[in-house]
Amino acid sequence: xxxxxxxxxxxxxxxxxxxxxxxxxxxxxxxxxxxxxxxxxxxxxxxxxxxxxxxxxxxxxxxxxxxxxxxxxxxxxxxxxxxxxxxxxxxxxxxxxxxxxxxxxxxxxxxxxxxxxxxxxxxxxxxxxxxxxxxxxxxxxxxxxxxxxxxxxxxxxxxxxxxxxxxxxxxxxxxxxxxxxxxxxxxxxxxxxxxxxxxxxxxxxxxxxxxxxxxxxxxxxxxxxxxxxxxxxxx
Amino acid sequence: xxxxxxxxxxxxxxxxxxxxxxxxxxxxxxxxxxxxxxxxxxxxxxxxxxxxxxxxxxxxxxxxxxxxxxxxxxxxxxxxxxxxxxxxxxxxxxxxxxxxxxxxxxxxxxxxxxxxxxxxxxxxxxxxxxxxxxxxxxxxxxxxxxxxxxxxxxxxxxxxxxxxxxxxxxxxxxxxxxxxxxxxxxxxxxxxxxxxxxxxxxxxxxxxxxxxxxxxxxxxxxxxxxxxxxxxxxx
Numbered sequence: 001x002x003x004x005x006x007x008x009x010x011x012x013x014x015x016x017x018x019x020x021x022x023x024x025x026x027x028x029x030x031x032x033x034x035x036x037x038x039x040x041x042x043x044x045x046x047x048x049x050x051x052x053x054x055x056x057x058x059x060x061x062x063x064x065x066x067x068x069x070x071x072x073x074x075x076x077x078x079x080x081x082x083x084x085x086x087x088x089x090x091x092x093x094x095x096x097x098x099x100x101x102x103x104x105x106x107x108x109x110x111x112x113x114x115x116x117x118x119x120x121x122x123x124x125x126x127x128x129x130x131x132x133x134x135x136x137x138x139x140x141x142x143x144x145x146x147x148x149x150x151x152x153x154x155x156x157x158x159x160x161x162x163x164x165x166x167x168x169x170x171x172x173x174x175x176x177x178x179x180x181x182x183x184x185x186x187x188x189x190x191x192x193x194x195x196x197x198x199x200x201x202x203x204x205x206x207x208x209x210x211x212x213x214x215x216x217x218x219x220x221x222x223x224x225x226x227x228x229x230x231x232x233x234x235x
Numbered sequence: 236x237x238x239x240x241x242x243x244x245x246x247x248x249x250x251x252x253x254x255x256x257x258x259x260x261x262x263x264x265x266x267x268x269x270x271x272x273x274x275x276x277x278x279x280x281x282x283x284x285x286x287x288x289x290x291x292x293x294x295x296x297x298x299x300x301x302x303x304x305x306x307x308x309x310x311x312x313x314x315x316x317x318x319x320x321x322x323x324x325x326x327x328x329x330x331x332x333x334x335x336x337x338x339x340x341x342x343x344x345x346x347x348x349x350x351x352x353x354x355x356x357x358x359x360x361x362x363x364x365x366x367x368x369x370x371x372x373x374x375x376x377x378x379x380x381x382x383x384x385x386x387x388x389x390x391x392x393x394x395x396x397x398x399x400x401x402x403x404x405x406x407x408x409x410x411x412x413x414x415x416x417x418x419x420x421x422x423x424x425x426x427x428x429x430x431x432x433x434x435x436x437x438x439x440x441x442x443x444x445x446x447x448x449x450x451x452x453x454x455x456x457x458x459x460x461x462x463x464x465x466x467x468x469x470x
Contacts (some may be wrong), residue, residue, distance in 0.1 A: 074327075096301045096309070100302060
């Protein structure tokens, strides 16, 4: 670690850069962070270090740039393998399961949640809401079946939070914000008891608490996103 | 390996199941395959083993179901770690690069190529074509910069094909088919010399050749997809 440089280009409201912060904090890797002005003025450093997607997070480790949050999590786990907890479990099947649901969260759940509050047309918002309810139900079911009720553990990672906890956890305050904007309850003790209990355990973890965005601030930002970036289509 | 059961649910025209076949053949893992009737009659086995996405490929290893081609490739690499070549290189940075471009190929390139021939409106087809040209140019540039001209190696995997070769390679015949349908040249010796040379090397590899779909058959299928699954929007 001596002489290593670890820098994270981040944005306070990004669920994706939140993942990287939580993972580094959990592993106890010291890092410097650079807050990007994502909406108005992206830095030259951001444009140079992530020329393809031009977005956060970017992990700059010595002179290497690592982009895309799921890929950064794997990089952190592999680079600092012996340090702190492992993010991914050892079993190839457990790793595949965690990666499967992580991809599901990004490709399906994240997309449908965005549609719920950003689609201009009522019919599209309704479609996105139905899909979100279905996606949440699939996730709740996976808790019980694929993950076998977490086998009595508090987290997907076992005793401690791991890769999938961090991936889903990046979204928790956003889920609460979208619930507030739309008036639709997504996670509650009756219909999604496993997700609900997990969410509350996750938010109480020390290395998580200090990085979660503040709800009121994110709510204001959610209304801004809704206005500035409406979705015209939804598929 | 003794007593292991490895089964792949696949579809002959799927670039995603092609990846899994190539990886297993490369590693020398014996497997049984089940050809799915993806368009008309999905099997109960497929619906049960991939209830979330209901599509191929699924790797069934003993009683475990692994879905999503990129995740299956990692599973194969981790499960049969000592067997044959490694799909992913050892260095965390090289692994991150391979995963980054794999995600780019699936999220950006695959999507824009689909739009090129499946969008109903001319304006949308044009937009998708421009994006594809741009995506191909980014990939060509990455060959030279991020991958440093493959450092004199024939493949991303080094002397032998690896993870990223297989991910991109799953698409090669599809790229030729979309070129034929649209009349737009995507890969040629002048504008994309590195990709062009790589593509020809890739198609000559023994464990690849035997699995690639036949061009004329895939072209006929491409016209069918265009007719049956037109894209009404493109973003």
